[in-house]
Amino acid sequence: MAKKSAHVEKPKPYTGSTFKVSIKRQASPDAPAHTEEFTLPYRSGLNITSVLVDIAANPINATGATTTAIAYDSNCLEEICGSCAMLINGKARMACSALVDALLHENGKGEITLAPLSKFPVVRDLAVDRSVLFENLKAVKAWVPIDGTYDLGAGPKQFPQIQEERYPLSNCISCTICMEVCPQFNDSTNFVGAATIAQARLFNLDPSGAVLKEDRLRALAGDGGVQECGYAQNCVQACPKQLPLTEAISDMGRDVAIQQVKDFFTR
Template identity: 50%
Template sequence: MAQKTVQLRVKRQDGPGARPRWEHFEVPHAPGKNVISCLIDIARKPVTLEGRETTPVQWDCACLEEVCGACTMLVNGKPQQSCSSLVDNLEQPIELAPLTKFPVVRDLVVDRQKMFKNLERFRAWVPIDGTYPMGEGPLLSAEDQQVRYNRSRCMTCACCMEVCPQINGRSDFVGPAVIGQVEFFNLHPSGPEEMGKRLEEMMGTGGIHECGNAQNCVAACPKEIDLTDAIAEVGRQVTIFAVKKFLHSS
C-alpha cells in the first residue's frame, strides 16, 4: 500500500510588496498531524510536488496549543490557528495563505502590530498606583469574574479582524478585539476616569460606530469570546457617556 500523504497548496511571497505565487507540496501523513508539522516537513526538504527545489515556507508559531495566537493564517480560506488545524479534519489539498488584513512580512508571516497599537490607544490597562504593597485588590463577584475571564482570553490572534467586513481599505474601524478589551477594563472597579477616556476614544476615528453588526467576529473567535455582547455593552456605555457629556456641556 502506498504511504499516506498530505497535499498542501501554499501562497508564497518573498517579502513585503513582492508578487505572491502558489506552490504545491506533499508531505508524509501521521495520525494527529497538524498543519505546523507539515510546514516543518517542508522546511526539512523544500521541494515542490513537481520536484522543483524551493525555499522553506516561513510561518509564525510559538505555543502550539492555541493560547498564544501567533500561528493564525488562512487554512482552506478560514482564519484559524495552524497548530490546532489537524490535517484529518481538512479537505486536501490544504490551502494555506497569510491573513489578508495585515501587511505580509514573508509567506505566511504577517505584521499584526496595529492590534497592539490599538491596545495603547484605548488604554487597555488598570491604572495601578504602583507595584508596592497596598493590600488586596477589589472584591469581584464570581459572576463578573466569569464575564471578565471570557473577555480576557483574547490572544490578539486577529481571526475576528480577518472576517470583519468593516475592516477594509475604505474604513479605519479598529475591529472587535479591542472593543472586547475595552469592556474587560471598564468592568474592573478601578475608577470611572479611565473608562471615560476609553469611551471618548471609542467615539473617535474608527470607533464603535463603524461596526456594521455583521456578527462574523463572534463566530470566528477561537476562544468563544462573546464579542457581540461586548460590542453591545460598549455601545451602550458610549451612548450614556455621550448623553452625560452633552448635558454637562450645555
C-alpha cells in the first residue's frame, strides 16, 4: 500500500491591509548598524525580493522620511544562483523563495525582520562578502582539471550508481547558508564549511576530477579541514537544496584518514 504523505498546513491568508518590514542597515563596512522600518501595502504572492523591489520603487520609511533603497544581492529569482541568502525572521533563507504570506503567518505579528548573514563581512545593508567560500573552494581544487583549445573527445564513462551519488552534490548553489548556521564556522576554527567539503567529494567522485583527489584530501586534513566538523547537522537541515552534506562530510572524513595513513607510510 502506498504511504500517505504528511499533511502540510497551508498558511492562513493575512488579513491586514499593510505589513511592516524591519531591516538591519549599514551604509558601509565601517559604518554603525541601525534598524529601519517600512510599512508596505499587503498583496498576496509576494516574496522577500519583491518586497525589496517595492521599497526601491518608493523608498519612504515608516516615519514618512525619504531614505535610500536597500542594498542586497539577487540574480536568478528562482533559488539557483544562491546570491540572495539573508536572515529572514532570524533564520538563514533565500529571499527569492521566502514567501511573505508564510512569513507573516509564522510570527503572527504582521512584521518581517531582515538582516544580513552574520558570519560574513557586511558590504552594505543586506549584501555581504562571501568570497571566503570561493577561497576555500580554490584551496581544495574544486574543479575538473581538464581544458584545451581543441576537442578532447568523450570523457570517461561513469557508473550510474556514481552518477546518482554525485548529482545531489552538484546542486550546490554556493548560498553559504550551511556556513551561516554552522557553529564550527568561525574565526577560531577556520573551518572551511560543509559546502567546500561536499564539492571536494563531488570532484573526487568524477573520473577526470579524481586526478587531484589526493591534493584535495591533503588540503582537508590541514587547518580548518574536515576534522573541525562537530556534526551539529545544522547544515543539512538548513540547506535550501537538501544536499546530503553530513553524508559527504562523513565520507570525506574517512577518505582523509585513509590518505593520512598512506602518506605516513610512503614518506
